[in-house]
Amino acid sequence: QIFPSxxxxxxxxxxxxxxxxxxxxxxxxxxxxxxxQQQVQELLMRVMKDMFLPALATVPAAWALxxxxxxxxxxIIYGRSSTPDSSDRDPRxxxxxxxxxxxxxxxxxxxHVNGLESFPAFATAVLLCKIQKVKPFEAFGLCFRYIVxxxxxxxxxxxxxxxxxxxxxxxxxxxxxxxxxxxxxxALTVSKPAK
Numbered sequence: 001q002i003f004p005s006x007x008x009x010x011x012x013x014x015x016x017x018x019x020x021x022x023x024x025x026x027x028x029x030x031x032x033x034x035x036x037q038q039q040v041q042e043l044l045m046r047v048m049k050d051m052f053l054p055a056l057a058t059v060p061a062a063w064a065l066x067x068x069x070x071x072x073x074x075x076i077i078y079g080r081s082s083t084p085d086s087s088d089r090d091p092r093x094x095x096x097x098x099x100x101x102x103x104x105x106x107x108x109x110x111x112h113v114n115g116l117e118s119f120p121a122f123a124t125a126v127l128l129c130k131i132q133k134v135k136p137f138e139a140f141g142l143c144f145r146y147i148v149x150x151x152x153x154x155x156x157x158x159x160x161x162x163x164x165x166x167x168x169x170x171x172x173x174x175x176x177x178x179x180x181x182x183x184x185x186x187a188l189t190v191s192k193p194a195k
Contacts, residue, residue, distance in 0.1 A: 051136035052129075058143035059123045065150050066115025069158060073108035076101050103161050111157040115150065118176065122146055125183035132187040139186065142179050149176035 029040055047053050129139040149172050156169040 052139065055126055055136060055140040055143045056130065058140075058147050059126050061147055062115075062119055062122055062150060065147065065154065066112060066119050068154055069108040069111040069115070072158065073105055073112070076105055076108070104158065107157055107161060111154055114157075114173075115154070118150075118180070121180050122183075125180050125187065128187040129183055132190045133192075134183075134186045134190050139183065142183050142186070146176050146179040146183075149173075149179060 029037060032040065050056075126139065126143060153169055153172045153176060156165050156172060159165060
């Protein structure tokens with residue numbers, strides 16, 4: 001068994017002291033097959049070497065999330081066109097050619113562009129937090145909040161074009177932008193230890 005020997009693996013708690021993983025986590029991991037236990041243990045060791053790794057992992061997740069609406073739009077384009085080539089020559093020209101899916105095509109495009117617009121600010125904020133040595137769990141909390149907000153934003157944007165969903169979507173968008181601002185604030189106000 002790999003994980004009984006890994007009980008000594010520790011994590012930073014809210015007070016920044018090393019703590020053992022919760023018992024429920026260790027018992028869950030012990031139920032995995034040995035090969036998967038080894039993979040999880042290696043991942044935990046990588047995280048222990050660089051506690052900022054979970055926050056950094058949200059950067060490619062945010063980039064991929066920005067492309068979800070694009071791929072949905074491509075699915076509509078290829079699903080509706082008589083020949084795969086006809087709509088792909090100029091897929092942005094006339095969304096009305098998609099009939100009942102025209103509104104969804106427009107929303108997919110707008111959601112995709114919005115995701116690409118907010119991505120550089122988010123990625124830069126995460127990298128700045130790492131450079132400035134912001135507490136990893138504080139940074140990850142804000143990064144995770146951003147990912148959740150962007151996921152909900154995408155769902156709201158694509159699900160409906162009505163006024164209520166637009167208002168909810170706007171509130172979620174504001175929350176995602178505030179997460180980015182808070183990441184910058186953390187990075188720019190981090191106190192350095194005295195030398």
